[in-house]
Structures are given as C-alpha cells and as structure tokens.
Amino acid sequence: xxxxxxxxxxxxxxxxxxxxxxxxxxxxxxxxxxxxxxxxxxxxxxxxxxxxxxxxxxxxxxxxxxxxxxxxxxxxxxxxxxxxxxxxxxxxxxxxxxxxxxxxxxxxxxxxxxxxxxxxxxxxxxxxxxxxxxxxxxxxxxxxxxxxxxxxxxxxxxxxxxxxxxxxxxxxxxxxxxxxxxxxxxxxxxxxxxxxxxxxxxxxxxxxxx
Numbered sequence: 001x002x003x004x005x006x007x008x009x010x011x012x013x014x015x016x017x018x019x020x021x022x023x024x025x026x027x028x029x030x031x032x033x034x035x036x037x038x039x040x041x042x043x044x045x046x047x048x049x050x051x052x053x054x055x056x057x058x059x060x061x062x063x064x065x066x067x068x069x070x071x072x073x074x075x076x077x078x079x080x081x082x083x084x085x086x087x088x089x090x091x092x093x094x095x096x097x098x099x100x101x102x103x104x105x106x107x108x109x110x111x112x113x114x115x116x117x118x119x120x121x122x123x124x125x126x127x128x129x130x131x132x133x134x135x136x137x138x139x140x141x142x143x144x145x146x147x148x149x150x151x152x153x154x155x156x157x158x159x160x161x162x163x164x165x166x167x168x169x170x171x172x173x174x175x176x177x178x179x180x181x182x183x184x185x186x187x188x189x190x191x192x193x194x195x196x197x198x199x200x201x202x203x204x205x206x207x208x209x210x
Contacts, residue, residue: 033085035098036060040081040105045074045201052081052094060085060092070097072168074201078106102169103151107158141194141205149189159185161193161204170195171203180207 036054040062043050048064064073066083075081080101083094150169152159157174170193177185185191190210195202 030086031084031095032087032092035082036085037080037082040075040077040079042077043075050075052083054085054092058092060094061088061090062094062097066094066097067100070100071166072097072100074168075100076102076105076171076201078104080104102160105160105171107156107173141196144192144194144206144208146190146192146210149185149187149191151187152185154184161191171198171201172207173203176204176207179205182207182209185209 036056038052038054038060041051041053041059043062045064050062051059052062053059060083062081062083067073067075080099080103081094082098084096084098085092086095087093145163145165147161147163147170149172150160150162152172154174159172160169161172162169172185172193176193177183185207192208192210193204194206196205197203
C-alpha cells in the first residue's frame with residue numbers, strides 16, 4: 001500500500017470497546033466523531049476522494065473506499081452524508097459512511113470549465129482541495145439499461161435514477177427528458193435509460209418509460 005491514499009480499515013474486538021482504524025497515513029486512530037452529518041463539498045471520482053462540509057463546521061477528507069461500502073463510488077455536491085470521523089495527520093477524515101442522501105444534491109454547474117492552480121495538502125492537483133480539472137462533456141451514449149426514478153424536482157430541473165444493478169445513483173437533468181420526449185417522471189417509476197459522460201460525471205442521456 002502506497003502512503004497517502006487515505007484508506008481506512010475498521011476493527012471491533014468486543015462489546016463496548018472503542019473502534020479503531022488504521023489509516024494509510026500512519027498510526028491507528030480512534031473515532032473522534034461518531035455519526036457526524038454533513039454535505040458533500042465536492043468529490044472527484046477519478047482521483048478517488050473529496051471533502052465533506054460538516055454541519056458543526058469544518059471539512060473532512062473522504063476517500064472513495066469509505067463510500068463504496070454504501071454502494072456509491074461517486075457523489076454530487078450537496079449530497080447529505082452521515083459518517084464516522086477520525087483525526088489524521090492532515091485533519092479530519094471519514095472512516096465509515098452510514099447513509100448517503102442524494103435528494104439534497106445540487107444541480108451540476110453547466111457553465112464553462114474552470115481550472116484552478118496549485119496543489120493541495122492531500123497530494124492532488126487542482127484547487128487547494130484537489131478539485132481542479134474538468135470532465136468531458138457530450139460523450140458518447142452507452143447502452144440502454146433499466147432502473148427507476150429515485151426522485152425528480154421539477155422546479156430545480158434535475159433528479160436521480162437508481163440503477164437495477166445496485167451501483168450508485170445517476171444524475172438526471174431535465175434536458176435528458178426533453179431529448180427523449182418525456183414530459184414528466186415520478187419517484188419509483190420504471191425506466192430504460194442510457195448514460196454519457198457529462199461535464200460533472202456520468203449522467204442520464206436518454207430515457208424511455210417502461
């Protein structure tokens with residue numbers, strides 16, 4: 001294991017005994033905050049990490065390994081996270097995630113790409129938290145697969161789809177509905193859909209109502 005990857009392992013050896021985590025940063029760390037709540041500040045699935053803005057103030061580093069236990073490999077900004085935190089040499093770090101609520105997520109910005117200079121304290125390029133760079137837009141559409149609508153906010157013009165294969169929720173913008181000739185969708189509604197690489201990650205490209 002290379003240092004600085006932010007990976008964490010949890011071990012519980014007996015009832016009432018405090019859980020401890022060994023981080024790739026170095027020594028064992030005990031949980032400093034249990035079931036802390038916050039929202040995703042940003043997350044870069046390509047780099048495998050991002051930051052959570054905690055409700056009680058401050059930011060916490062989040063590695064993709066902590067999210068994968070909940071079936072997510074990527075989360076959009078604004079997603080609500082409930083997690084356990086531990087102190088590392090570089091600040092608070094998410095060591096386990098209890099719940100992920102994408103219904104609070106923000107609509108991805110569709111403005112021009114914005115680049116940031118400099119490195120970050122966790123070893124990533126881009127802005128000071130490693131969030132620089134961009135994603136390809138208008139990539140090729142993938143094959144049609146099945147899933148269902150998790151939610152869709154008509155006023156905000158976006159929502160999320162839950163794939164049948166159990167992978168992470170996929171962003172659905174109102175423009176995909178318009179392209180597909182679909183006027184409206186409802187929670188739990190069964191659909192077929194294709195995806196593409198948008199400017200903020202994978203998103204729904206085409207939709208068919210089943």
